[in-house]
Amino acid sequence: xxxxxxxxxxxxxxxxxxxxxxxxxxxxxxxxxxxxxxxxxxxxxxxxxxxxxxxxxxxxxxxxxxxxxxxxxxxxxxxxxxxxxxxxxxxxxxxxxxxxxxxxxxxxxxxxxxxxxx
Amino acid sequence: xxxxxxxxxxxxxxxxxxxxxxxxxxxxxxxxxxxxxxxxxxxxxxxxxxxxxxxxxxxxxxxxxxxxxxxxxxxxxxxxxxxxxxxxxxxxxxxxxxxxxxxxxxxxxxxxxxxxxxxxxxxxxxxxxxxxxxxxxxxxxxxxxxxxxxxxxxxxxxxxxxxxxxxxxxxxxxxxxxxxxxxxxxxxxxxxxxxxxxxxxxxxxxxxxxxxxxxxxxxxxxxxxxxxxxxxxxxxxxxxxxxxxxxxxxxxxxxxxxxxxxxxxxxxxxxxxxxxxxxxxxxxxxxxxxxxxxxxxxxxxxxxxxxxxxxxxxxxxxxxxxxxxxxxxxxxxxxxxxxxxxxxxxxxxxxxxxxxxxxxxxxxxxxxxxxxxxxxxxxxxxxxxxxxxxx
Numbered sequence: 382x383x384x385x386x387x388x389x390x391x392x393x394x395x396x397x398x399x400x401x402x403x404x405x406x407x408x409x410x411x412x413x414x415x416x417x418x419x420x421x422x423x424x425x426x427x428x429x430x431x432x433x434x435x436x437x438x439x440x441x442x443x444x445x446x447x448x449x450x451x452x453x454x455x456x457x458x459x460x461x462x463x464x465x466x467x468x469x470x471x472x473x474x475x476x477x478x479x480x481x482x483x484x485x486x487x488x489x490x491x492x493x494x495x496x497x498x499x
Numbered sequence: 500x501x502x503x504x505x506x507x508x509x510x511x512x513x514x515x516x517x518x519x520x521x522x523x524x525x526x527x528x529x530x531x532x533x534x535x536x537x538x539x540x541x542x543x544x545x546x547x548x549x550x551x552x553x554x555x556x557x558x559x560x561x562x563x564x565x566x567x568x569x570x571x572x573x574x575x576x577x578x579x580x581x582x583x584x585x586x587x588x589x590x591x592x593x594x595x596x597x598x599x600x601x602x603x604x605x606x607x608x609x610x611x612x613x614x615x616x617x618x619x620x621x622x623x624x625x626x627x628x629x630x631x632x633x634x635x636x637x638x639x640x641x642x643x644x645x646x647x648x649x650x651x652x653x654x655x656x657x658x659x660x661x662x663x664x665x666x667x668x669x670x671x672x673x674x675x676x677x678x679x680x681x682x683x684x685x686x687x688x689x690x691x692x693x694x695x696x697x698x699x700x701x702x703x704x705x706x707x708x709x710x711x712x713x714x715x716x717x718x719x720x721x722x723x724x725x726x727x728x729x730x731x732x733x734x735x736x737x738x739x740x741x742x743x744x745x746x747x748x749x750x751x752x753x754x755x756x757x758x759x760x761x762x763x764x765x766x767x768x769x770x771x772x773x774x775x776x777x778x779x780x781x782x783x784x785x786x787x788x789x790x791x792x793x794x795x796x797x798x799x800x801x802x803x804x805x806x807x808x809x810x811x812x813x814x815x816x817x818x819x820x821x822x823x824x825x826x827x828x829x830x831x832x833x834x835x836x837x838x839x840x841x842x843x844x845x846x847x848x849x850x851x852x853x854x855x856x857x858x859x860x861x862x863x864x865x866x867x868x869x870x871x872x873x874x875x876x877x878x879x880x881x882x883x884x885x886x887x888x889x890x
């Protein structure tokens with residue numbers, strides 16, 4: 382399953398960093414995602430979007446990684462938006478009740494809008 | 500140390516008890532002493548066996564190395580405790596391997612912690628002695644690594660070692676319910692735990708999972724279990740206990756979190772009250788076989804702070820005939836050979852397919868089912884706690 386997916390990518394446009402990942406966000410993929418995410422955190426971007434639109438499932442390692450990203454952004458007063466569709470990708474956020482506390486959005490467009498509005 | 504004559508005299512009088520077994524030897528020699536007295540009493544060689552950490556092998560603790568095999572493959576345990584209902588199967592496995600033999604379980608309360616084995620026709624029954632031997636061995640184990648070392652077929656990682664030492668007895672009857680809990684794998688990972696206590700205000704229970712694996716996860720888990728036990732022992736309620744664990748983890752400041760279900764079941768009213776802190780939803784198998792999810796309002800994991808922190812308490816009836824299952828995501832997230840995960844639905848199906856069985860047999864049955872979905876070793880702790888109220 383994970384073999385068919387592409388590597389995580391980081392694009393920085395204006396002052397927004399967008400990290401995109403696909404497939405199952407499990408321990409193995411977190412190891413690949415972490416450097417991109419760290420680069421985004423270090424980039425000085427005003428806001429970071431984590432795009433999980435093409436993710437099929439997030440497991441507990443994925444949740445831990447995203448939570449830590451949220452915490453380090455929060456400490457520096459920068460913004461985070463997570464694009465994650467309802468259903469299977471959103472499931473782990475619901476189980477951990479984090480969907481009500483993390484900045485969750487259905488699509489990348491919604492996430493971009495949320496960031497530019499604020 | 501009196502040996503030989505002294506031991507024979509005590510045997511003849513049939514008076515030897517756990518205190519004498521313990522008092523007459525250094526703790527690390529108690530296993531040898533048990534076997535020596537048992538052999539004298541039975542009039543033939545006797546060996547003592549315990550189970551390994553994963554409940555899958557019987558391992559020789561003491562006894563003649565020529566006559567008794569070092570290990571016997573027998574998946575009859577939950578952790579290092581033998582499931583009472585699996586004793587007939589254990590006897591059959593032993594007879595298959597060593598031929599005609601007699602086996603006496605070593606029982607402390609409801610806990611079968613090992614067995615004595617004679618290959619020849621014994622001159623006397625060792626049932627009562629086996630009970631005293633069990634007590635002596637359990638008590639001696641607090642002073643020596645002798646039993647712990649035999650129970651470990653492989654080296655344990657530090658985190659797994661901490662975890663093993665945090666866990667309460669795996670099979671028990673307390674506060675009106677049968678309880679059984681297990682964590683796999685026994686030798687590696689670490690970060691999950693379960694705990695329970697039969698108290699005057701009911702049966703306390705918790706299953707928890709620290710994010711990440713290994714040492715830092717073990718640090719979070721051991722601190723959380725300390726906080727929860729301290730709260731319990733100070734007479735705190737569920738919300739207070741959860742709050743204390745949350746605050747304790749926050750002080751670590753290591754960006755690790757703990758998901759947990761903390762609950763308490765009242766034997767008189769059959770009422771279960773629980774708090775779900777970002778943990779997989781508990782399941783319940785009703786007496787008629789239906790499997791239900793105990794869903795409801797939940798809060799986020801312990802060790803994080805958003806603006807507000809509330810601990811909503813949920814409740815439901817859990818009556819004799821029902822079985823309550825708390826578990827960690829290492830169970831549902833386990834990958835099958837085909838690449839998919841067991842999933843919540845898969846676990847419900849496994850649970851339903853087991854049919855009616857005891858708490859311990861439910862845990863073992865689920866462990867076997869979880870292991871069977873793939874040949875790969877477990878990558879994460881798979882923890883199960885079953886509570887089965889009794890009449």
